[in-house]
Amino acid sequence: MKTGNRDLLVLTKYEVPDPIAMEHEVTLLNNLLFTVENLHTFCIVNEIIDVNRYKIIQKPYRIQQMIRERSIKPFVFIFNKN
Structure with a gap:
């Protein structure tokens, strides 16, 4: 381990x-x-708030995609669900 x-x-x-x-x-x-x-747990307990598109992204695979992007647009936030 x-x-x-x-x-x-x-x-x-x-x-x-x-x-x-x-x-x-x-x-x-x-x-x-x-x-x-781990990344899976991180994606479960967080969500992404995209103020530009007025969307809240909660699906783990979409959160992983957005985290791995090289350039993140302004006003896109990672928000903890707690």
């Missing part, structure tokens, strides 16, 4: 954390984030 190179801030309730427990926690977080962070 590929481990991503990322910066994580892990807050604990213990003043001096156990290094083995902290390493285990970071490994679990990396595994969780590896399964969740």
Whole structure:
């Protein structure tokens, strides 16, 4: 499994954390984030608002197409559904 190179801030309730427990926690977080962070999930939780055409694009394959375009027109926004 590929481990991503990322910066994580892990807050604990213990003043001096156990290094083995902290390493285990970071490994679990990396595994969780590896399964969740992908293009398909990104396209499901976001939508594109095109103000030029007055359209909201929600289909994942259309979002992928628009993200991969080299030049994006002004007033086209990626909007998180949350």
